[in-house]
Amino acid sequence: MLRCDIITIFPDFFRETFAYGIIRRARAAGLVELEAHDLRRWTSDKHRIVDDRPFGGGEGMVLKPEPIFAAVRELTGAASRKDYASQTRVILLSPQGRVFTQAMAQDLSQQTSHIVLICGRYEGVDERVADELVTDEVSIGDYVLSGGEPAALVVIDALIRLLPGAVGNESSTTNESFTESLLDCPQYTRPPEFSGLKVPEVLLNGHHAEIARWRREAALKKTERNRPDLLK
Ligand SMILES: C[S@@+](CC[C@H](N)C(=O)[O-])C[C@H]1O[C@@H](n2cnc3c(N)ncnc32)[C@H](O)[C@@H]1O
Missing domain, CATH: 1.10.1270.20 (tRNA(m1g37)methyltransferase, domain 2)
Known part of the structure; x- marks a missing residue:
């Protein structure tokens, strides 16, 4: 069983898409457990603020480190990257990441039992998250999306269909x-x-x-x- 936790400010984005096709069947068959978590759950202020202005000036907002650190620590049970269980990967979706390929999907589907996906928004995510928590910084291509949610869905879909038993006829993935x-x-x-x-x-x-x-x-x-x- 693969467990995927998604950290996002828009958990509803995933609700419908998890209810169709191979993803729905893989969940029903107990091959994968998927959960989209609202990042605001890990805020501690009254307004549940997850973003702030960039140091050094410039346009837009940046996702703050504290709620993301709290979320990843709770979901992995570890303080930082070096303490994760061997089959745990924490993926930051980012246009600055390594470009996602079928080989990476294969590697993830075979080597992991727990994946945490962090979806950025606005100008991106405070770099200390990548420095301390993230095992893989992943881009889905050389273009800029407005958020990491569509990218997380691409990664999840590509790797779920490679889980043994997810696609009816095995040869259709080989x-x-x-x-x-x-x-x-x-x-x-x-x-x-x-x-x-x-x-x-x-x-x-x-x-x-x-x-x-x-x-x-x-x-x-x-x-x-x-x-x-x-x-x-
Ligand atoms: C508007 S983008 C930030 C772009 C950032 N300022 C830059 O130029 O590198 C907001 C979020 O969308 C997601 N995103 C955008 N493009 C992506 C891509 N090609 N692959 C994966 N995630 C992407 C990331 O999570 C990112 O933090």
């Missing part, structure tokens, strides 16, 4: 894009002809070796066209 530095091959379904557009003949002939060869070549062509960087 033959996918990025598992072999290739994109997946193009897929077609019925009807064989639609508006004059035909499915490649080879896929209709039932000859498994020919279909496998065609798929390999089509995957290679698609990778060359859309992601030549993967072939280097």
Whole structure:
């Protein structure tokens, strides 16, 4: 069982999305336990303030360290990164992080039993959180979102579908894009002809070796066209 705790100022963001598809099934099957926590729960002032102005000046607000430290300490039972249990990871979603890949999703799905995800907002999170608490600073791509919540969802979705038993047919996670530095091959379904557009003949002939060869070549062509960087 994998446990994922999300620290956010918008816990309702996750409510609906956890109720669909593979995430819903994985929860129902007891493969994963997901909980979105309101960061304000760990404030101690009357107004439940989680942000403040940046030292040195500049635009916007920064998430304060105290509530995040209190949240991570309670959820991990440890004072800082060096005291976490061996299968615990604390992930800060940040455009300044390492770019998330399928290999990282695989690593997380195999090596961890507890993940805490910290979602930033505004100008970001006080750097002492990254320095002291975070094991992985993760970006989902070279663009800036307004908050870490969509990024946390991307990470959670990618790794839950890799948990053994989460996806019905196991081969559907082993033959996918990025598992072999290739994109997946193009897929077609019925009807064989639609508006004059035909499915490649080879896929209709039932000859498994020919279909496998065609798929390999089509995957290679698609990778060359859309992601030549993967072939280097
Ligand atoms: C507006 S962003 C802060 C951007 C920050 N000032 C910068 O330029 O690096 C607010 C929050 O959204 C999240 N975020 C934005 N872009 C992200 C990305 N590409 N990957 C992961 N999280 C992201 C982070 O949690 C971040 O703290």
